[in-house]
Amino acid sequence: MNSVAYPYRFAGRMRALKPSAIRELLKATVTPDVISFAGGLPAPELFPVESLEGVVRDILAEDGPAALQYGTSEGHLPLRAWVCGHLARTSGMAATSDQVLITNGSQQGLDLIAKALVDPGDVVVVENPAYVGALQAFNSYQAEIIGVPGDSDGIRTDLLAETLSRLPRPPKFLYLIPNFQNPTGTSLSAGRRAEVVKIAAAHGVPIVEDDPYGLLRYSGPDVPPLASLPGAQSVVYLGTSSKILAPGLRIAWLVATDSGLMERLIAAKQAADLHTSGFAQRVVCGFFRLPGALERHVGRLRAAYALRRDAMLQALEEHLPGECEWTRPNGGLFLWVRLPAGTDGVELLGAAAREKVSFVPGEPFWVGRPALNTMRLNFSNAPEDRIREGVGRLGALIRARAAGAYFAESIG
Amino acid sequence: MNSVAYPYRFAGRMRALKPSAIRELLKATVTPDVISFAGGLPAPELFPVESLEGVVRDILAEDGPAALQYGTSEGHLPLRAWVCGHLARTSGMAATSDQVLITNGSQQGLDLIAKALVDPGDVVVVENPAYVGALQAFNSYQAEIIGVPGDSDGIRTDLLAETLSRLPRPPKFLYLIPNFQNPTGTSLSAGRRAEVVKIAAAHGVPIVEDDPYGLLRYSGPDVPPLASLPGAQSVVYLGTSSKILAPGLRIAWLVATDSGLMERLIAAKQAADLHTSGFAQRVVCGFFRLPGALERHVGRLRAAYALRRDAMLQALEEHLPGECEWTRPNGGLFLWVRLPAGTDGVELLGAAAREKVSFVPGEPFWVGRPALNTMRLNFSNAPEDRIREGVGRLGALIRARAAGAYFAESIG
Numbered sequence: 001m002n003s004v005a006y007p008y009r010f011a012g013r014m015r016a017l018k019p020s021a022i023r024e025l026l027k028a029t030v031t032p033d034v035i036s037f038a039g040g041l042p043a044p045e046l047f048p049v050e051s052l053e054g055v056v057r058d059i060l061a062e063d064g065p066a067a068l069q070y071g072t073s074e075g076h077l078p079l080r081a082w083v084c085g086h087l088a089r090t091s092g093m094a095a096t097s098d099q100v101l102i103t104n105g106s107q108q109g110l111d112l113i114a115k116a117l118v119d120p121g122d123v124v125v126v127e128n129p130a131y132v133g134a135l136q137a138f139n140s141y142q143a144e145i146i147g148v149p150g151d152s153d154g155i156r157t158d159l160l161a162e163t164l165s166r167l168p169r170p171p172k173f174l175y176l177i178p179n180f181q182n183p184t185g186t187s188l189s190a191g192r193r194a195e196v197v198k199i200a201a202a203h204g205v206p207i208v209e210d211d212p213y214g215l216l217r218y219s220g221p222d223v224p225p226l227a228s229l230p231g232a233q234s235v236v237y238l239g240t241s242s243k244i245l246a247p248g249l250r251i252a253w254l255v256a257t258d259s260g261l262m263e264r265l266i267a268a269k270q271a272a273d274l275h276t277s278g279f280a281q282r283v284v285c286g287f288f289r290l291p292g293a294l295e296r297h298v299g300r301l302r303a304a305y306a307l308r309r310d311a312m313l314q315a316l317e318e319h320l321p322g323e324c325e326w327t328r329p330n331g332g333l334f335l336w337v338r339l340p341a342g343t344d345g346v347e348l349l350g351a352a353a354r355e356k357v358s359f360v361p362g363e364p365f366w367v368g369r370p371a372l373n374t375m376r377l378n379f380s381n382a383p384e385d386r387i388r389e390g391v392g393r394l395g396a397l398i399r400a401r402a403a404g405a406y407f408a409e410s411i412g
Numbered sequence: 413m414n415s416v417a418y419p420y421r422f423a424g425r426m427r428a429l430k431p432s433a434i435r436e437l438l439k440a441t442v443t444p445d446v447i448s449f450a451g452g453l454p455a456p457e458l459f460p461v462e463s464l465e466g467v468v469r470d471i472l473a474e475d476g477p478a479a480l481q482y483g484t485s486e487g488h489l490p491l492r493a494w495v496c497g498h499l500a501r502t503s504g505m506a507a508t509s510d511q512v513l514i515t516n517g518s519q520q521g522l523d524l525i526a527k528a529l530v531d532p533g534d535v536v537v538v539e540n541p542a543y544v545g546a547l548q549a550f551n552s553y554q555a556e557i558i559g560v561p562g563d564s565d566g567i568r569t570d571l572l573a574e575t576l577s578r579l580p581r582p583p584k585f586l587y588l589i590p591n592f593q594n595p596t597g598t599s600l601s602a603g604r605r606a607e608v609v610k611i612a613a614a615h616g617v618p619i620v621e622d623d624p625y626g627l628l629r630y631s632g633p634d635v636p637p638l639a640s641l642p643g644a645q646s647v648v649y650l651g652t653s654s655k656i657l658a659p660g661l662r663i664a665w666l667v668a669t670d671s672g673l674m675e676r677l678i679a680a681k682q683a684a685d686l687h688t689s690g691f692a693q694r695v696v697c698g699f700f701r702l703p704g705a706l707e708r709h710v711g712r713l714r715a716a717y718a719l720r721r722d723a724m725l726q727a728l729e730e731h732l733p734g735e736c737e738w739t740r741p742n743g744g745l746f747l748w749v750r751l752p753a754g755t756d757g758v759e760l761l762g763a764a765a766r767e768k769v770s771f772v773p774g775e776p777f778w779v780g781r782p783a784l785n786t787m788r789l790n791f792s793n794a795p796e797d798r799i800r801e802g803v804g805r806l807g808a809l810i811r812a813r814a815a816g817a818y819f820a821e822s823i824g
Contacts, residue, residue, distance in 0.1 A: 065456035068658035246480035
């Protein structure tokens with residue numbers, strides 16, 4: 001996808017903790033009349049509210065005081081046990097409960113990994129472009145981040161090997177979203193997964209495998225996670241309920257088979273916030289343990305999101321000028337658009353906001369020099385007709401930009 | 413209380429993230445047959461489970477999708493507005509909603525403050541002994557922590573002024589729990605509060621005022637928080653629902669009037685875990701907005717905890733040998749015991765665990781060289797008869813220790 005030549009860097013907490021101009025722009029678009037392709041928001045009309053009502057009633061009636069009291073930093077044991085069974089069923093991973101830590105969303109998993117492992121100036125390697133929240137988490141511990149370009153099969157393993165060979169000492173870890181990456185929507189191919197594991201092992205580099213979207217596949221065959229591959233000794237695997245149940249509960253899990261690392265992660269969790277809400281953990285656990293509930297719910301999500309993905313792909317084909325390119329994800333929530341050369345995604349967002357459409361410009365996802373003519377589009381949040389309407393407006397703006405129109409307007 | 417001569421230091425993340433021997437000892441005592449004076453646990457039988465059932469039902473029925481969706485990093489606006497009204501009513505503080513950030517317990521508030529402000533090697537000043545969770549939070553960003561001794565009126569302002577004068581550059585902040593401090597139970601007197609504000613202003617040192625227990629006063633007059641005093645420009649104030657409602661919901665708030673600092677704290681929150689559970693925030697907000705509910709609940713807690721405090725003070729008088737000393741808190745959850753010289757609190761815990769009693773040894777609360785002959789006792793969790801029974805067992809052990817008995821046994 002991205003042909004930027006070689007790894008770029010940025011470092012230091014100041015960049016990460018600066019209030020972002022893009023964030024301010026996006027805040028202004030959070031109103032019901034705006035068609036949003038911006039956040040990674042699940043479709044709110046599909047939340048299983050009724051099932052959750054029953055679950056919550058049962059928790060308060062049967063386990064109220066324990067749910068409301070302090071709990072362990074590791075997390076609610078029945079939920080950790082459920083995670084083990086779930087991973088064994090869905091991806092052939094063998095983990096025990098004491099290898100599972102419950103976190104406030106996977107974002108906190110990333111924060112804790114950095115808290116446990118990163119000293120200022122330590123190197124972390126990511127696929128470029130990368131999930132902006134991961135960059136923020138690693139930067140908040142003053143990591144030096146190196147980006148390795150990806151293409152339609154995920155991170156470029158040739159460039160990864162070259163990068164690791166060049167580094168004076170191994171990076172603290174390699175961070176990847178192998179399934180339906182955020183922001184590009186592309187997946188790491190089965191062949192490259194094996195290569196990544198081999199290269200990382202050869203260089204003694206642990207892997208952080210972030211898998212928020214793995215169950216949300218709409219086409220193509222399942223590909224096993226890195227953590228399940230032979231030779232994958234040092235993989236920390238992150239899963240979450242945010243995209244398959246409800247992000248507002250903030251319940252995710254982190255699996256680390258290295259007991260020394262797990263001890264440090266638990267200590268990091270304790271320092272960060274003692275433990276994750278025992279009440280919210282029980283709500284998620286209760287839902288997941290309702291017979292067939294998760295399978296039915298994920299089935300509904302897949303069906304709905306596949307239609308939305310298809311609607312967006314078709315609308316892009318119809319409305320975007322010929323110079324644009326975009327990814328065709330087999331799952332997840334996002335696709336990634338390369339705009340005509342010279343079109344700045346941030347500038348386009350300013351114009352789009354006036355037309356009541358929003359998205360995230362590509363800029364913040366890039367490590368090093370950004371390709372400004374990029375944007376991330378979410379297709380899970382809006383229904384098909386709104387997707388078609390929103391992409392139509394974006395297409396008109398991009399064509400107008402090519403003719404110099406909205407640029408002049410935005411100056412005036 | 414503590415006569416250790418002068419500020420001591422420790423630094424570096426490794427200490428904070430080491431699995432703690434004390435933690436392991438305490439884990440073994442979390443069973444129903446153990447009388448626990450260890451954690452800062454509210455009385456579980458007093459949780460307002462029925463009121464919360466109604467609140468949760470209403471949230472899911474009326475606001476389900478929003479409660480389950482992603483939310484803002486700042487937190488749920490109605491809760492932030494409630495916090496402002498609450499602080500105005502209870503402590504004369506004037507804050508606006510945009511000066512309030514919702515966190516996962518105050519522990520996360522401490523973590524975010526350190527994330528936003530502390531670079532490795534930066535100095536933070538605390539009262540010594542200090543809340544161990546604060547030490548862990550600051551250490552996880554590699555702060556250098558300096559402890560200033562306190563006495564029965566809180567931090568020694570003469571030693572604070574002396575310490576600040578000696579430092580080559582101002583510390584990043586001064587951390588205090590002015591009401592019913594953890595671990596000692598002592599409070600900063602009104603006179604010293606004014607002095608602390610004056611000294612901090614003179615040296616350009618911001619104050620982090622942690623106030624989890626302020627509403628849990630059982631005797632003596634209320635004393636206004638530092639944040640409400642004239643001249644207190646740079647105070648970050650932390651409050652929480654953990655001790656006045658339920659810690660398992662993990663909902664707390666942080667008030668910062670400095671807008672630049674608040675921007676950095678929000679960015680730190682975003683990097684740490686995006687936002688706090690919108691569902692849990694709505695549960696807390698819903699309860700707090702039930703007319704009179706908080707006042708009634710806090711009234712019940714005060715009545716119950718006052719009896720427990722009194723039962724513990726009386727039992728200590730009755731069972732502990734004459735060489736012991738302890739604090740007599742006007743509120744909160746803890747008191748602090750100085751054991752006979754030569755009695756090691758960690759060793760005593762080992763013996764106490766065998767007698768089915770637990771507490772937290774003083775050691776981890778100390779900055780620098782610990783006074784090992786100290787322990788923290790919680791009086792909120794167990795009913796009076798269990799408190800009397802547990803203190804009786806502790807007293808017997810301490811007397812036996814003086815006679816050399818359990819020490820020999822623990823070697824064998």
